[in-house]
Amino acid sequence: MNATTHPQAVWNGKTLRDGFIFAADYLQHHRDHVNALNVFPVPDGDTGTNMALTMQGALDAVADTAPDATVGQIAERLAHGALMGARGNSGVILSQILRGFATGLDAAIEMDGRDLARALANASATAYKAVMRPVEGTMLTVTRGAADAARESSAAHPAIADVLRAARHGAQMALDKTPEQLDILRQAGVVDAGGQGVVYLLDGLLRSALGDTNLPDVSRIAGAPGEEMAFLDMVDDLHGEEAFGYCTNFMVHGTNIDTDSARNAIAAMGQSAVIVGDDSALKVHIHALNPGEVLSYALRFGELDQIKIDNMSLQTETLSAQRKAVSARAARPPVDAADLVHDDIAIIAVAAGAGISEALISLGVTSIVSGGQTMNPSTKELLEAVETAPANQVILLPNNKNIIMAANQVANLTGKTVRVVPTRSIPAALSALTTFNTDQSLDDNVADMIAAMDDSCAVAITRAVRDVDLHGLPVTAGQVIGLVNDELATAGDDELDVVRRTMTAAEVDDPELFTVFVGENVSQDDATSLESLLAETWPNAEIEVHHGGQPHYRFIVSIE
C-alpha cells in the first residue's frame, strides 16, 4: 500500500473523474468474481463483464473533458456514456444509477459528503423507478443501502471520504442480506452479483478518496468459474473454419506436476494448445492429429479425467458443406430483391452463430446484432442497428432476458418508432417471427408476435460452469445441464441422458416439431445421436437439425 495522502473532503470535477476512473478499474479487476456469482451455472450474460463494459462506456464520455469541468458536468457525461454503453440488465440499471447521481448533483461545481449523500439518494430513487417491478435483494437494494448510510453519516461527518466509507459499509451490509431476500440466491449460496458490482464501485471510489490506488491481488478471490469461463473463451477463439484434426480436452490430476515442462511438451504435440492449472491438476485443450499420443504422454503426470475428443475435420467439412448450400440458395434466381424488404417495418434480432442468424434472416429478420449469451450488446450497438435499418418502424427481438432492458432503452433514444417483442430465447424469436405479416400495421404485428412467442418451448443443453445446488438439484461444474425456458431442469454426466430428461421436463404434450440448432464445436456424431434419440422417443414428430454455430450452448432446441 502506498503512503496515504490526506483523505479527500471535497471533490471537484477532476477528482470525481479520477475517482470513477479508479472505481471502474477496480470493478474490472474484480470482474471474474462478480461473474462467478451468477445464480445459474450457465455461461450466461455475465454481470461483472456487463457492468465493467458499461463503466468503460461511461469513462469514454469523460475522456476529453476540460480540466476545469465541474462535478455536475462530469457526472452528466458519465451518465450519458453509461446509457449508451449499457450492456445487460445490470448495465442498464447501473446507467440509471449514474443518471440519478448526475441529476442529484444538479449543476454543482464541487461536492462534499452532503452533496454525495443527496446524489446517492437520487441515484437509488432513479434506479428503482427504472425497473418495472423492483425486486429486493438486488443491486437496487444495495444502492439504497449505500444511500441510506451516506445520509445518516453526512450530517456529522461531511467529508467525501467519510461519507463514502459509510456508503460502502451500508452497501456491504445490504449485500450480505441479499440471500435472505431472494431465495434463489440462498439456494445458490451466493450474494447478488449486481449488488456486488455496486459494492466494488463504491469501494473503488472510497480508495480513490483515500489515495489508496493499488489494485489488490485477486487470484484467490476469482474462483473456478471465472477461470473456467476464461478457459472456454480462449478455446472458442481458437476454433476457426480451418480447424482440422482432433479437438482434445482432458484433465490430469496428479502431484507435484512440473507445469512448465508439461505445458511445453503437450503444446508441441499439436496446435492451439490451451493448458492451465497448478501442480495438482492440469486442464488441457489441444488440436492434435494423434490424440492418443497426447493422452499417453499426459498419463505420466497422473490420472486422466473428463476426456473429450472431437473430430474437427469432419465438423469443418459439415460446416463448409452447409455454407455452400446456403450460398447456393442465395444464388437462386426468381426472388425479386424489392420483394425482400418489408414495406416499412424492419426487424432486428440479437443472435450468435451463423446458422441461427441465417434461420432468423430467412424468417424475415432484416439485420442481426451479434451477441447473446456471453456478450450482451450495448444500448449503443442496438441503437446503431436501429438507426441504420432500412425502415422507420423497427421491431427489436432481444432473444435473451438480459438484453430486454437495453432494448427497451433504445426506444427513447431514436426518432424511429421502436417496439420490443421481449423474446427470451431463439425459439421464442422463431415463434414470434412466424406471425409477422407484411399486410399488417406495426402494432398489430407486435401484438401477434407477443402472443405467439411462447408457442414454442425452449430447451438448451450446455455445461455447468460452477457447482450449485438449486431447487434440490445438485450440479457439479463441468456437468451437462439442461434448461427449459431459461430454468435449470436437469443435470448429469451423460449428455443424451440429460437431453432425454430435459425434453421430458419440458412437458410438451404431443410435440409436432423439434428444431435443433447444433452449437459450434459439437461433433457430427453427437448431433446424430441427439437426432436419433428424439426420433426414437417421438416417432410422430418432425425433427429438423441445423448447424446453429452458437457458442457455449451445445444444443438449442425449439419444441412445438
Next chain:
Amino acid sequence: MSDKQQVTVVTDSTADVPAAVASELGIVVVPLRINFGQESFRDGIELTTDELLQRMAGSPVLPTTSQPTVGEFASVFQEALDAGRDVVCITIGSKLSGTFQAASSAAEQIGPDRITIIDGGSTTMHIGWPAIAGARMARQGAQRSDVAAEIRSATERANLFVVLKTLEYVYKGGRIGKVGQLVGSALNIKPIISVRDGRVVPIERIRTWNKALRRLVELTREEGDISELSDIMVLYVGEREDADTMQAELTSLFPEAHVAIGRAGAVIGTHVGPGGIGIATLRRR
C-alpha cells in the same frame, strides 16, 4: 332455367365452383388445360383432381398448365348470345394467367357490346364466390350491368387463405410473386398464402401443420364479425380429413354462414400440390 333470365355468367375452371352449384345456377365453366409432356387434358373434364394426383405421384416431371383458347371462350359466348342472353365472364387474375386475355379477345370477336369480361384478380373460390353471387342475381332477371356490378362488388368482399404443406409446387409452377421470399427459408415452414392485388403473397410462416390449420381458422375468424360472413368454402386437394375437421369447426364458429366443402380442380392442384388446404369466404353486402 327461367325465361326472364337475360345474362349467362361464365367463369374458368380455376374458380373451383362445385359442378352441382354451377349446374343449378347455370354458370358455364371454361376449362384450362393440364399438360404432361405431349399429353394435354381439359381441367375437370378430361382430368379429375384424383387422376392428377395419381399421375403426379407416378411422374418425376411436374405438369404445366395453360389457358383456354380464344376459340373455346368464343364458342361459349356465341352459344349464350344465340340463346338471347348477354354474358358476364369472371376469370382468374390476369397477373396469374393469360385466361383473362383469351376471354377478352373472344369477346372482342363475338360481341363486345353484349359481353363483359372481369379480371377476377385471384383464383379458386376467391373468384368462385363472386361468380356464384353474380349468377344468383342473373337468375332473378338482372341485366348485364347489374350482374357485373354484383360480381365486382363480391370480389371486394371475398377473401382467400391457403396453407401449403410444401412450397415445392407453387415454386415450380412459377406463379410465385412475393412468395419467393419464403423459398430460401433455412427452416421448414408451412406458409399461409393469399392473393392481394392480383399476386400471390405470403401471409404467415407457420412451423407445424396443425398450428397452420388452426391459424387458417383464426385468420378467417378475424375477417369480421360472425354475422358478416355469408358463405365459406373449405377447399382441399388431396386428403379430405383435415378439411372435414375444419368445416365442422367453422360451422360452429359461424352459425349464420353457409359453410361448404369443395375440391380444388386439377389446375389449382398442379400449382398448390397435394397438401394444400384453403378457406375462401364471402362477406355480406
